[in-house]
Amino acid sequence: MDDFKRTYLCLCKEAGIEPQECILKQLHDGCNENLRKRLDLSTQSLSVDTCAVLGKVLTNDIVFTEILLCDCMLSEEGAKLLLYGFCVNTTIQTLDMKGNNLRAAGAEALGKLLRHNKSLKNLILEWNALGMWEEGFCIFCEGVRTNKCLKRLDLRNNQINHQGVGELALALKHNDALEELDLRWNNVGLLGGRALLCALQQNKTLTRLELAGNNIPSDLLKAIEQAVSHNSDCQTTLRESRSRSKVLSNEIQCLKVEKNKQFLNMMGVIDQQKEELTRSSRNAAMQVGQLQEALTEKSSIINSLRAKVQMTDAALTLSEQKSNNLKELLEKTKLENFALKERHSKELKKEQEEACNREAKLARELNAANGKNMELKNKMDELERRCKVQHDQICHLKQELVNVTAEMKQRIVQTEERLEVEKKRFKQLLNDSEVLRKKEVEHMNLQMQENEQCLQDRIQKLENIRIQLETELSHLKASVVTHRALAEEELIKMKNQIRLEEQERLVSFEEKLHLVSQSRDECQNRCTMQKQTISDLQAKNNKFTFEVEGLKRRIEELTQELSGKDQEKVAEVNNVRVELQEQIGHLHAERIAQEGLKEKISALERQLKVQSSNHRDAMLDKESEISSLLEKVRLKENEIVRMKEDEAQRASFLHNAIISYVHSSPYGAQCTKK
Numbered sequence: 001m002d003d004f005k006r007t008y009l010c011l012c013k014e015a016g017i018e019p020q021e022c023i024l025k026q027l028h029d030g031c032n033e034n035l036r037k038r039l040d041l042s043t044q045s046l047s048v049d050t051c052a053v054l055g056k057v058l059t060n061d062i063v064f065t066e067i068l069l070c071d072c073m074l075s076e077e078g079a080k081l082l083l084y085g086f087c088v089n090t091t092i093q094t095l096d097m098k099g100n101n102l103r104a105a106g107a108e109a110l111g112k113l114l115r116h117n118k119s120l121k122n123l124i125l126e127w128n129a130l131g132m133w134e135e136g137f138c139i140f141c142e143g144v145r146t147n148k149c150l151k152r153l154d155l156r157n158n159q160i161n162h163q164g165v166g167e168l169a170l171a172l173k174h175n176d177a178l179e180e181l182d183l184r185w186n187n188v189g190l191l192g193g194r195a196l197l198c199a200l201q202q203n204k205t206l207t208r209l210e211l212a213g214n215n216i217p218s219d220l221l222k223a224i225e226q227a228v229s230h231n232s233d234c235q236t237t238l239r240e241s242r243s244r245s246k247v248l249s250n251e252i253q254c255l256k257v258e259k260n261k262q263f264l265n266m267m268g269v270i271d272q273q274k275e276e277l278t279r280s281s282r283n284a285a286m287q288v289g290q291l292q293e294a295l296t297e298k299s300s301i302i303n304s305l306r307a308k309v310q311m312t313d314a315a316l317t318l319s320e321q322k323s324n325n326l327k328e329l330l331e332k333t334k335l336e337n338f339a340l341k342e343r344h345s346k347e348l349k350k351e352q353e354e355a356c357n358r359e360a361k362l363a364r365e366l367n368a369a370n371g372k373n374m375e376l377k378n379k380m381d382e383l384e385r386r387c388k389v390q391h392d393q394i395c396h397l398k399q400e401l402v403n404v405t406a407e408m409k410q411r412i413v414q415t416e417e418r419l420e421v422e423k424k425r426f427k428q429l430l431n432d433s434e435v436l437r438k439k440e441v442e443h444m445n446l447q448m449q450e451n452e453q454c455l456q457d458r459i460q461k462l463e464n465i466r467i468q469l470e471t472e473l474s475h476l477k478a479s480v481v482t483h484r485a486l487a488e489e490e491l492i493k494m495k496n497q498i499r500l501e502e503q504e505r506l507v508s509f510e511e512k513l514h515l516v517s518q519s520r521d522e523c524q525n526r527c528t529m530q531k532q533t534i535s536d537l538q539a540k541n542n543k544f545t546f547e548v549e550g551l552k553r554r555i556e557e558l559t560q561e562l563s564g565k566d567q568e569k570v571a572e573v574n575n576v577r578v579e580l581q582e583q584i585g586h587l588h589a590e591r592i593a594q595e596g597l598k599e600k601i602s603a604l605e606r607q608l609k610v611q612s613s614n615h616r617d618a619m620l621d622k623e624s625e626i627s628s629l630l631e632k633v634r635l636k637e638n639e640i641v642r643m644k645e646d647e648a649q650r651a652s653f654l655h656n657a658i659i660s661y662v663h664s665s666p667y668g669a670q671c672t673k674k
Contacts, residue, residue, distance in 0.1 A: 004064075008057050017049045037063065042070035042096075051078030055085025062091050071099040076106060083109035087116040094122040098154075102128040107136030114143030114150065124154040131160030131186065138167050144178070145171035152180040156210075165192030169199035172206065179235075180208040188214035193224065200227035207232040294554055301554055305576055308551075312544065312583055319537060319590055326530060326597060330604060333526060337611055340519060347512070348618060351505070355625065358501075359632075365494070366636065372487075376480055376647075380654060383473055390469070391661060394462055397455060404451055408444060473658065477651070484647070491640060498633060502626070509622065516615060530601060537594055544587055551580060 005027045012019040022044040046054070051074065074082070079102055086092060102110070107130045113120070130137055137160070144153070165188045172178065193216040200206065209228045211221060555577060
């Protein structure tokens, strides 16, 4: 609403016309929430220039959806300019132009509006004269034919004859958007009614047609009503079918989704079964291969066992060394994480202290600026009070002058009356009375001159005092301007400092983030290396366990097959079994140690996750603090701007008051005359 008002005033200023008070009042009243989207200019007389400006403003307006221009008695040119402005508008939905006596140019403009506008849904044109000019009404009907969004059209009392209704019927044959049409109190007649009935045979969207007061026969009216009711029934059935089709499409979509889920589940089950079959086939093939290898390698098993035992010892020593190296790496990572935590905590504390100090500095500077402003306000009030006192004294002296002159006039009149009476009564003493009268007149003139000279001296003194006050005011204005300039410079400096500090903070935060990301990447790389080593160890362990199980099976088979051999071989086999059991025990111990390492690695991963989450929280807190500081700075800038505007208004008021005082004073009047 404020943007609309601002653009309206700017365009009025550019066009060099005065904005109409009725429009400004309507825009001011329209700030209410209930009327924010409605512009009511009914019964207001709008000039052609105002219509041109409103048309320009409403071309790009996105506020008003309902515009009322009832009984405005618009001229042809004004209506054309307004309607051309509505052509490009994309938010208007209702336009009421009732009782504007629109004629040929208005009908052409309305036709252009209906051709180009894509948002208008309700158009009210009651009490106009659109049907009197056939060419203009034909253009209007062409716009109705091409329009695809208008739902309701009111053409009551427009003097439309049967030819105009024929053109409108041709337009309705091709229009599939209009739902309500009001043609009451026109001159439709029999031919127009037949044309409408013929149009309703093709138009299936018009559900309401009002034709009262048009001299149409009753049977034709009934046929038109039946066609309209048939259209309304068709529309209701279409709506119901559309709603049902939507429901059915939603149900079909749900069924498709469920079937897709079931199909995916079935495919997953089939894939699992295939994987289980492949695994079982692989296991069976491996078992067959193992059995074949066991049968072929019976003779060389005993000699290979000793070599394998030696290899397992070497592998155990290597695994112990690797486990020790992993422990050292874990301790180093713990120390590095602890150091990073302490460093981040210290940096956060320092930044919080710096932010508090800056806020305190800003508060102190604002308090100092407010104190200076209060002192300047007090000085201005004192000067105004002095000016008022001097003005009262000057008025009092003027009143005294008037009173003294009146008294002198009264005395002169009294003396003249006395002299006339003395002339009539005492003709003999004429010379003496004349001498006395001359003396009295001279004495009175001297008194008058003395009084005038005293009053002039007082006036000069008061003028000197006024000049001194004006000089003091000019000095105070200069001091106020200098203080204001200094305050603005200080504010600019503070803003630049704050911006530089914020930029430095952002750079430091980016560097810290880069360092933290690097450390995180290093930790992740180390974790991946540790995971790889653990996976290698697990694979080796699995290989060892698999080999041990195969060896156990082979030993059992060999013991069964070689039970009938010599006692020496049995003793050697027993020794080999004992050694293998010891190796198995060592391997179990190593497995337990590896599980402990796995638990430690998982604990470290959890600690890393906790640290990363804490770091993210700290970064979010920092960002929120930065945003709050920026908001405070913006509020302080707005307060400073508001204070500047208040000071400028006060200075302008004081300047106007001094100018009015100077013009009202007698010295100012003499200067203006000169």
